[in-house]
Amino acid sequence: MSTSTPPVIVLGGGIAGLLAAHELGRNGVAAEVYEAGPRIAGMAASHTDADGFSYDVGAHFVTNRFMAALGMRANCRVLPRYGEVVHLSAKKHPVYPIGLLGVPRFVRSAVWEKVRRPKRDLSVAADRFRHDYGRKLADEVALPLLEAWSGLPADQLSASVIDKIPTGLAQTIWLRMAQRMTKRAVMIGYCKEEPSATGVFHVYPDGGIAAICQHVADGLAQPVQVGQPAEKIYTDGERVVGVRIAGRDIETNTVISTLPINRLTQLIEGSDRLDRFRRFQFRGLVLVNLKLTGRELLPDVIVWTPHGFPYFRVTEAPMAMPWIAPVDKTMILCEFGAQPGDEVWAMTDEEAVERCVSTLDPLIPDVRSRLLGASVLRQPLGYPVFALDYEPDRAALAAEGTGIAGLHSVGRNGEFDHILMEDTFWRLRRRIPAIARDHHRCSVVASSIEGVHNEHSTA
Ligand SMILES: Cc1cc2nc3c(=O)[nH]c(=O)nc-3n(C[C@H](O)[C@H](O)[C@H](O)COP(=O)(O)OP(=O)(O)OC[C@H]3O[C@@H](n4cnc5c(N)ncnc54)[C@H](O)[C@@H]3O)c2cc1C
DSSP states (O other): OOSSOOOEEEEOOBHHHHHHHHHHHHTTOOEEEEOSSSSSBGGGOEEEOTTSOEEESBOOOEEHHHHHHTTOGGGEEEOSOOOEEEOSBTTBOOBTTGGGGGOHHHHHHHHHHHHHSOOOOOOBHHHHHHHHHOHHHIIIIIHHHHHHHHSSOGGGBBGGGGTTOOSOHHHHHHHHHHHHHHTSOBOOSOOSSSOOOTTOBEEEETTOTHHHHHHHHHTSSSOOBOSOOEEEEEEETTEEEEEEETTEEEEOSOEEEOSOHHHHGGGEESOOTTGGGTTOOEEEEEEEEEEEESSOOSSSSEEEOOSSSSSSEEEOHHHHOGGGSOTTEEEEEEEEEEOTTSHHHHSOHHHHHHHHHTTOTTTOTTHHHHEEEEEEEEEEEEEEOOBGGGHHHHHHHHHHTTSSBTEEEOHHHHHTSOOOHHHHHHHHHHHHHHHHHHHHHHHHHHHHHHHHHHHHHHO
């Protein structure tokens, strides 16, 4: 053991790892960030192509509150609009979620469910959705979307996936009015960790979402070390004692990992506490970005497509962020639920584009003649799958963490939770002071033990 305080080791240079190091710095603790890949940002990467279209990994939205907390508010533009609708038919696109209350069959079925159905166990997603929203709305809209994200039937999914809609109906109506009055994309329920309010709205950083990661990385005391994969995490007596990074052993009593939890388990030496998380599954996404002539081609920024389309969501981000595509051009993002190895994942890029173009007709009738080009991205970590099968273990991870002292699994994939970047930020802001105190306490104990050991060996 060395007498100086060892650094906290942060695994992963995506937004969660960078924010963890940032928060440790605010709490006076040195951190070293190791990223396996050649660059930072992970799922928060952005790039601009030769034709002047800018992309993030999927469409990414952040708020002025999050950006202000990072000191980036001045480098952001305000989104003039944001809206989500559900495609029920070629002419019917009710606003999500309040417009669905205007569909008589949904209302009748929801009332029937409340009045006539006996109370029953609601731990399964399918039962809970039908109970909360009525059978029609659940079966026609909510469950097909949930199944597309998850790749499992809704009767094999836990109802805890649903406890995620933080904004009530009355507040949603109020916030939508605020959107209209202020002509700003007031946030409605995007972040779970902090409340919605009329003063919290969507913004977009200059340089794209990746600029957030770069800004945080630039403020760190030590540069992120890229091309440095974590290979092992050593434990002793259910406490972290070190890590192996790119063939080099480093002593530490605190590791913050942002790796997918089912990947983290494979790195642990000396404990089987994390073995139960090995079977957790992520649902992948195939993201097809079509570059088209024209603008405002969709009924709103996001169109949910529960039926009749091979993808579950279509997004026209330039409606909300006009500057990410050249004038009079736009991008339409089609998101397919997929799994590495399945038929959707295995489509060639050309096949994926053709599948979009040949099915988008009900939303954009002349889509083929507008097509300028496309880009296709395969993201294996789209959504954590809340399978009933391992629900007790998922709940235990959420409540108790890894169970190994000094090992903290954070971020969307590390916590195995449907959270966004701002949620990760607020969670870290709350958790890091205790992690910093524990790290300090363990380091002091370790150096006093070493002091005693040195006295004995010199005596
Ligand atoms: C389609 C889509 C749309 C989204 N939209 C939004 C949105 O609108 N707003 C929002 O806030 N969020 C959004 N999100 C979520 C957001 O992208 C994620 O929450 C966030 O980017 C995850 O960051 P992370 O650091 O937790 O993970 P990652 O970005 O995956 O970072 C983990 C890093 O760890 C590295 N790594 C892996 N293995 C090792 C190893 N052995 N050693 C060292 N490093 C390793 C990886 O290379 C990676 O860089 C969206 C996500 C998706 C998929």
